[in-house]
Amino acid sequence: MHITLTELRYLIALDKERHFGRAARRAFVSQPTLSVAVKKLESELGVTVFERSRGEARVTPIGRRIIEQAYRVLGEVSSLEAVAEQGRDELKGPLRLGVIYTVGPYLLPHLIPRLREATPDMPLVIEENFTGTLTQQLRNNELDAVIVAMPYDVPGLSTWALYDESFVVVMPQNHPWTARDEIDANDLAGEDLLLLGPGHCFRDQVLDICAECRDAERDRQTQAGSSLETIRHMVASGLGITVLPRSSIPGLSEESRLLETRPFAGESPTRRIAVAWRKSFPRPRAITALREAVMRCEPGGVRLLTDATASNLEDEIALEG
Numbered sequence: 133m134h135i136t137l138t139e140l141r142y143l144i145a146l147d148k149e150r151h152f153g154r155a156a157r158r159a160f161v162s163q164p165t166l167s168v169a170v171k172k173l174e175s176e177l178g179v180t181v182f183e184r185s186r187g188e189a190r191v192t193p194i195g196r197r198i199i200e201q202a203y204r205v206l207g208e209v210s211s212l213e214a215v216a217e218q219g220r221d222e223l224k225g226p227l228r229l230g231v232i233y234t235v236g237p238y239l240l241p242h243l244i245p246r247l248r249e250a251t252p253d254m255p256l257v258i259e260e261n262f263t264g265t266l267t268q269q270l271r272n273n274e275l276d277a278v279i280v281a282m283p284y285d286v287p288g289l290s291t292w293a294l295y296d297e298s299f300v301v302v303m304p305q306n307h308p309w310t311a312r313d314e315i316d317a318n319d320l321a322g323e324d325l326l327l328l329g330p331g332h333c334f335r336d337q338v339l340d341i342c343a344e345c346r347d348a349e350r351d352r353q354t355q356a357g358s359s360l361e362t363i364r365h366m367v368a369s370g371l372g373i374t375v376l377p378r379s380s381i382p383g384l385s386e387e388s389r390l391l392e393t394r395p396f397a398g399e400s401p402t403r404r405i406a407v408a409w410r411k412s413f414p415r416p417r418a419i420t421a422l423r424e425a426v427m428r429c430e431p432g433g434v435r436l437l438t439d440a441t442a443s444n445l446e447d448e449i450a451l452e453g
Contacts, residue, residue, distance in 0.1 A: 137209060139173045140202040142166050143181065147199045152187050207273030214414045222417040224253040229422070230266035230278035231258065234334040234360055235405060238379040239279070242429035250428075251421050262331045270410065277419060281333050282404040291406045292419070294426050297434040298400040299341070300381060300393045302364065303373040307392065314397040317341045324372030326363045334360075334403070338375045341401045367391060377403065379434050405434075 146155040146166070156163040174181050181195035191199065231240065236258070244256065259266065259275060266278040267286055284291055301315045309315060321344035328335040339345050357363035363374050368390040381393060407426075409419055427436055 133176050135173060135176055137206065139169050140206055142169045143173060143199060143202050144206065146170060146182060146189050147191060150189050150191075152184075152189060155189075203272045210273050211412065211414065221253070222415040223251045223421055226255050226257045227415075227418050227422065228257045228259070228274070228276045230269060230275045231260050232263055232266065232278075232280050232334075233260055233332065234328070234377060234380075235279055235281075236260045237359075237361070238377075239405075239426070239429065243425055246428045247422065247425040250425055251418075254418060254421065263333050264331070270408065273410070276413060276415070277407055277409040277422060279405060279407050281337070282406050284406060284408055286408070288411055289408050290411050291408045292423055293404055293406045293437045294423065295434040295436045296402050296404050297378045298395070298402045299338070299375050300378055300395055300400075301373060302367055302376050302381075302391055302393050304367060304370045305390050305392055306370075307373065309373070309394060310392045312394060315394050316397045317401065318344060320373075320375070321345045326357060326366055326372045326374040328357060328360070328363065334377070337401075337403055341375065341396075364391070404437075 142155070142159055142161075145159040146152065149155040149158055152163050152167055156166040159166060170182065177198065179194050179198070180192050181198055182189040183192060240258065247254070247256065259269065261269075263280050266275065266280065269275045270278050270289065279294070282291070282293070301309070303309050320342040325345065327338060357366060360376055360380050364376065364380075366372065367374050407419065407423055413419070427438075
């Protein structure tokens with residue numbers, strides 16, 4: 133039996149796309165090349181990995197187990213390559229970074245120039261997605277690190293806090309609440325509250341602020357936006373109010389004159405943002421460089437977190453590995 137890494141990569145591309153044409157484009161090969169390679173692999177294994185129907189592909193039960201093993205094999209190969217790279221220079225070569233949707237647009241414009249200046253030979257390959265998807269990609273070795281919101285406790289992964297940021301209430305300029313200096317969180321339930329759609333951790337964090345908000349959400353049709361930017365546009369148009377992380381407020385577009393922001397009464401709700409990586413990741417200096425670059429950023433309204441044990445990170449990773 134002779135199975136190549138290229139065939140395994142084609143297998144994973146087809147698993148992701150479930151369509152031969154799209155999988156071929158993802159793998160940067162022609163469709164016949166991919167089809168022949170997958171068929172050859174199935175012949176070598178003696179089992180059917182995908183059921184075929186007009187270009188579409190469905191994974192068989194045994195195929196799912198084979199694909200899961202393919203992820204592990206390619207992950208080990210990637211680790212082998214990274215170990216070799218580590219022997220040369222941990223800060224040389226791309227760093228595959230995942231970022232949740234509600235952080236990427238506000239942190240990356242600050243982070244990339246600083247990381248580029250500090251580590252010019254370590255460009256970022258960036259993936260924005262939901263926390264659950266990024267976690268799976270990190271565990272499958274498709275990403276090297278992810279920036280997510282805490283709490284984040286996943287077996288086999290380490291985390292390092294980056295910054296805290298508070299939440300603010302955002303409303304149209306003519307909203308009655310503009311007469312207030314601060315907003316009571318419990319009052320949110322009585323308003324047309326615009327939220328991100330299901331799957332966004334920030335949506336759950338907003339709902340956790342107000343005990344009555346989840347019940348209010350079930351009792352009425354709640355408008356949902358696909359991004360914080362979309363929600364902000366809807367608020368500016370007068371559709372309702374929302375809650376945004378402080379980092380998304382500075383540098384608003386011309387429509388900002390249509391918006392007003394107010395802090396929460398009492399202790400402001402916050403979220404903590406952290407970087408996470410596999411404990412076995414062989415480039416600890418890359419994680420250190422990434423965090424140090426964040427520490428040199430100035431995203432609006434956040435409190436950067438210093439860590440007295442930062443200098444020991446590389447030793448900690450070595451021990452965990």
